[in-house]
Amino acid sequence: MADAVSVERSLDGMPGDLQSCPIRQVLDRIGDRWSLLLLLTLKDAPQRFNALGRAVPDISRRMLSSTLKSLEADGLIWRSVEATTPPAVTYGLTDRGRSLIVALRPLVDWAEVQTPAILMDRRRAS
Amino acid sequence: MADAVSVERSLDGMPGDLQSCPIRQVLDRIGDRWSLLLLLTLKDAPQRFNALGRAVPDISRRMLSSTLKSLEADGLIWRSVEATTPPAVTYGLTDRGRSLIVALRPLVDWAEVQTPAILMDRRRAS
DNA sequence: ATTGCTGGTCTCAATTAGAGACTGTAATCG
DNA sequence: CGATTACAGTCTCTAATTGAGACCAGCAAT
Numbered sequence A, B: 001m002a003d004a005v006s007v008e009r010s011l012d013g014m015p016g017d018l019q020s021c022p023i024r025q026v027l028d029r030i031g032d033r034w035s036l037l038l039l040l041t042l043k044d045a046p047q048r049f050n051a052l053g054r055a056v057p058d059i060s061r062r063m064l065s066s067t068l069k070s071l072e073a074d075g076l077i078w079r080s081v082e083a084t085t086p087p088a089v090t091y092g093l094t095d096r097g098r099s100l101i102v103a104l105r106p107l108v109d110w111a112e113v114q115t116p117a118i119l120m121d122r123r124r125a126s
Numbered sequence C: 001a002t003t004g005c006t007g008g009t010c011t012c013a014a015t016t017a018g019a020g021a022c023t024g025t026a027a028t029c030g
Numbered sequence D: 001c002g003a004t005t006a007c008a009g010t011c012t013c014t015a016a017t018t019g020a021g022a023c024c025a026g027c028a029a030t
Helices: A022-030 A035-042 A049-055 A061-073 A095-125 B022-030 B035-042 B049-055 B061-073 B095-125
Strands: A077-082 A088-093 B077-082 B088-093
Touching: A022 A035, A022 B035, A022 B095, A035 A049, A035 A061, A035 A077, A035 A088, A035 A095, A035 B022, A049 A061, A049 A088, A061 A077, A061 B095, A088 A095, A095 B022, A095 B061, A095 B095, B022 B035, B035 B049, B035 B061, B035 B077, B035 B088, B035 B095, B049 B061, B049 B088, B061 B077, B088 B095
Parallel strands: none
Antiparallel strands: A077 A088, B077 B088
């Protein structure tokens, strides 16, 4: 298992007290450009690889693949392969993934409410 | 204003329906390695530049500086300079920043509860 | 006199992400 | 019948982003 790219950042070689910070642990994984977006995309129904790519159009297949791997390794999504030809690979939320979605709700609501004002501030600041 | 680095990703030139996704808008900014960590660090009290650097030891001064700028541009933190020598620059949460912290609460709690299990799954997957 | 503190910026190297070609089989289109 | 499309990825090459560390000014303490 060589190249699973950065989503798996090195966790070893850190000052001990950082290792033990749970927010750190979790943010280092899901706090990237794509993880939450993919989780949110899977919220309503399981999806197949290319369908996910279409739902999040500007993700590259490379990042799609590696992000899904890391979400699976964290037990947030499952992956199932039907050995048809061509094979059908489906991804969906696990219970843990669903519980994360729930915990994310207030943040999503916040984003919806605050975005207009933030956008205005950004313009002013630029 | 040349180099404010990636935290300010280009928002122009996107397919319209992505621009309008609020979660996208917000995650593109605070969904990075440092933003939430800094916000959380400011939760209890305003802090000065180098104090923040010490609180989040593995952030580089470069990213500290550019992340703070982007948080300020989004109206999530304020920055105040006391013209003493050497000048004292203090950062703190705005009301909007504080409201984000509140919205983040369930996610932080989730992280605290789930981290042990996630860590075990990661080992198994590796 | 040397060291360290303040808050940054600058350059250069390393890491990470993105673009797009390629795999191989099977169904579809004209 | 030949060409294209879709499936789920991987691979390489290049571009973007991040990190490491030097540097700036002036002042305080050792």
